């Protein structure tokens with residue numbers, strides 16, 4: 001996700017901007033850039049001059065460009081870009097500059113109505129050079145600029161839909177940085193005769209521990225020794241700074257002990273990002289397939305956690321679209337010898353770099369299939385191997401254990417299934433509306449789960465000494481059982497297996513003892529009674545039984561040894577809160593076992609070998 005830093009004060013801006021930007025590297029990025037107002041302009045007659053540098057690649061790469069070409073100046077902004085619109089490239093990197101070359105802007109977020117704004121700006125003669133949504137903002141501000149930068153920003157933002165944190169400088173107003181935010185984070189660091197802006201606290205902690213959090217739809221004029229905050233109508237807002245009590249190390253993980261926990265807690269926001277601009281009338285403008293003639297069946301291919309999302313996707317697709325849906329492991333797909341393949345193949349990969357999934361994409365194309373990739377990483381290798389790309393937009397995931405990306409994949413699959421079902425006419429407006437309304441409730445459902453971890457922390461005490469743990473589920477929660485087991489084994493090193501609950505009696509039951517906990521996932525649907533029976537069978541073999549079920553289940557506490565409840569949701573959507581609980585179970589178990597968690601032994605975030 002993009003990172004923003006700004007500095008205004010008596011010191012040279014460039015080293016401060018670079019140093020602070022490095023503190024935001026953990027957010028993930030693909031390009032970096034800087035703009036500074038240079039006040040020692042000998043070559044021109046101007047009092048001050050905007051100078052910028054940017055490129056694809058690392059901050060070190062940007063630094064090497066600056067090494068021979070230091071920009072002197074005491075006000076500047078800088079940026080790390082995590083591509084959303086347009087692949088990583090020099091022209092798509094920030095800052096973006098207006099047609100006059102005097103105005104520079106950096107942005108984090110997504111401008112949803114950029115296409116409409118772009119058309120208008122082009123008609124007015126603006127030359128758009130990048131593929132980004134961001135560049136539209138800089139031209140919009142230029143269009144509204146009449147000698148007052150803050151006024152132009154306010155006026156422009158009133159016409160913008162979407163999320164933004166922005167920082168803007170103009171060479172004719174070198175005494176200020178104008179910033180604004182809506183749904184994307186931005187903080188102001190309060191110094192002594194100097195001020196800072198940043199996407200996140202770690203960027204400024206070296207210089208100050210006093211910060212002001214900007215709220216949605218607020219703008220601020222930041223000078224050396226004053227910070228003025230106002231709403232988009234120009235009404236002044238009074239806000240005091242707060243003292244940060246974390247140290248730098250803590251702050252990079254946002255105060256969380258591990259990235260994995262941070263990323264689980266980010267799931268509420270991640271779901272909102274996945275849904276943004278897509279739920280309502282569901283459209284996937286990125287898809288070139290709108291013809292229902294190709295929808296004869298769907299195959300989903302992936303590895304690991306993405307494979308489990310795919311298996312859940314099979315239940316979602318079959319329920320909503322009525323299309324036969326098969327799922328294959330990417331590493332096995334190439335060996336299959338189908339007489340005919342489904343024409344639509346969806347490849348799911350968080351990183352977009354998994355070698356097995358890339359090979360499967362090539363094979364699917366070779367077989368003449370239409371391919372769609374669901375990935376989190378813009379410009380990743382998979383995007384060059386498929387016909388269409390859908391980005392899941394959950395932001396960078398640093399912990400090896402996939403958490404928020406899994407939830408993001410599920411939400412994207414619900415959206416895609418509703419979209420295809422509507423295209424095929426299998427979903428009438430009323431049930432479609434209900435499904436979309438339920439999707440909109442999921443952020444608050446997940447928020448309730450992550451804000452209530454005490455029962456989970458208590459429950460995991462019974463898992464830490466186990467050598468084997470079984471997870472069981474039926475129907476749409478059978479893949480949840482597989483994913484729960486994978487999450488636990490990869491970070492806690494406790495052997496765990498997931499089974500369809502009905503399969504226990506066909507073999508695994510032989511392994512059950514009082515030392516083999518069984519975690520059963522239930523939802524109040526047509527599978528409920530059957531899985532309760534399986535749970536009783538396990539209990540009869542003295543296995544400790546833990547049930548994960550919905551809040552309205554008032555029977556299970558009489559049967560299971562321990563119960564974890566999730567907020568009531570229709571069973572089709574239960575894999576979402578269930579996934580969050582299972583991730584937290586894995587996390588707190590691994591923590592109790594003293595494991596490293598974010599970097600488990602032998603594993604890598606991107607598996608680029610076959």
Ligand code: M6R
Pocket residue numbers: 303304305306307348349350351352353354357400401402403486487490604605606607
């Ligand atoms: O980047 P991908 O989604 O293609 O990665 C696939 C698997 O390597 C990945 O999901 C792996 O299983 C996770 N570390 C599990 O948490």
